[in-house]
Amino acid sequence: MAASLAMPVAAMAQQQTTMVPYGGDKPAPVGQTAVDPGDSAEEIAKDAARDLKDTRFYNKPGATRAQYDADWQQCRLIARGSRTPSGMVPYSYNPALVSPVAAGIAGGLGGMLGAAIAQGQQRRDNRRACLLIRGWRQVEVPPAEAARVAAMGEAQRAAYIDALVGANDVKGTITARTRFDDAPDARINLDAPVGRTGTVFAGKKVDAAQPFVLGPDEALLVLAFRRAEAPAEGRSGAVQLLRYDAEHGDVVYRPRDWKKTGDKTVYAVLAQSADKKQAYEVQLIRVTPGAYVLDGTSVGAAVPVSTNCFGAPVLDVKAGEVAYLGDFAPYMNAPTSDGDKRSALLFSRHIEDARAALATRQPQLAAAMQPARLRNRATYACAGLTMTRWDIAGLEAVAR
Secondary structure, eight states, rough: HHHHHHHHHHHHOOOEEEEEEEEEOOOBBBBBBOOTTTHHHHHHHHGGGGGGGGSSEEETTTTOOHHHHHHHHHHHHHHGGGGOOOOEEEEEEETTTTTTTHHHHHHHHHHHHHHHHHHHHHHHHHHHHHHHHOOOEEEEOOOHHHHHTTSOOOHHHHHHHHHHHOOOOOOOOEOOOOOOOOOOOOOOOOOOOOOOEEEEETTTOOOOOOOOOOOTOEEEEEEEOOOOOOTTTOOOOEEEEEEETTTTTOOOOTTTTTTHOOOOOOOEEEEOOOOOOOSEEEEEEOOOEEEEEEEEEESSSOOOEEEOTSEEEEEEEEETTTTEEEEEEEEEEEETSSSOOOEEEEEOOHHHHHHHHHHOOOHHHHHHEEEEEEEEEEEEBBBBBEEEEOOOOTOOOOOO
């Protein structure tokens, strides 16, 4: 027995570790009405049936199987824009048996396999999110009912499940999305006073009290990070905005030749809290006039990885305007009334708090500041780790 254990122990002693890359793919954004002309109706129906099983299926009262197939196909194509996070993972090998170069290759293949699995899961999650946002409900069937359906013949089972797709009454646990705004909670008070005036941030190494002059093709966007309650104290947050073309219903990305052409247009804004110790932190951001969608938010030091491509708030700013967007409160593990905890960057509007803080450094800007014009449900091509929709309560939707 001792001899048989000696070889594995010796081998383990010689093991070394190399780091191999993992994930980090960046597929092109996929539009909301994506089509694949290479797929026939029969092929689409066959693929869509993967999510119609005896244990789980999608349902929308009054819908037809053809409508489900069409939505499933579009959601499948949109989910191809799913991204996976990049990083490095450790890969162990024995140098007596495998060279470092070969180990790197093997580890790389393992990383690729892991990335493929992660990508597949992310696509499935985003396909599901897409269907739920489009009004479909996912139904988990009780075991006894699932066993009964599984015992049916293939043709009978297919016909039965097809009928369930549009049925008004279904048996099972239903998952649905019926609201997309920040659900209020009795234990979270977004109107809690900040207690003091706050600070103003105009950029790194920029004196916020110096005269602030807008150029002829500039506007000023004002937002604040609000930490009025304990779960938000000392927390960071980030807001990402992307330039939006309302006419074509899509995000506008910076062209590759922007340096060569001297393009100074602001295409993306990443507003990150500058001083998490402040109870109220107002930020001043120069932008090019036009429309911008609130693409994503995050709490903590991480940058946003989700995208509100299925429906985002959109704002319009004109040249010379000083537009107040809103307050963002970085709640982390905030206790909720249902006994759970919540981590999110929660939105509210307190323009007079922002005006009071801004007046301490830029009284002229404070006097000129007006609420930004905001609307809900701007959609655009999807590319992100998590695809979702976010509404601001009380706003109208963009014209369709």
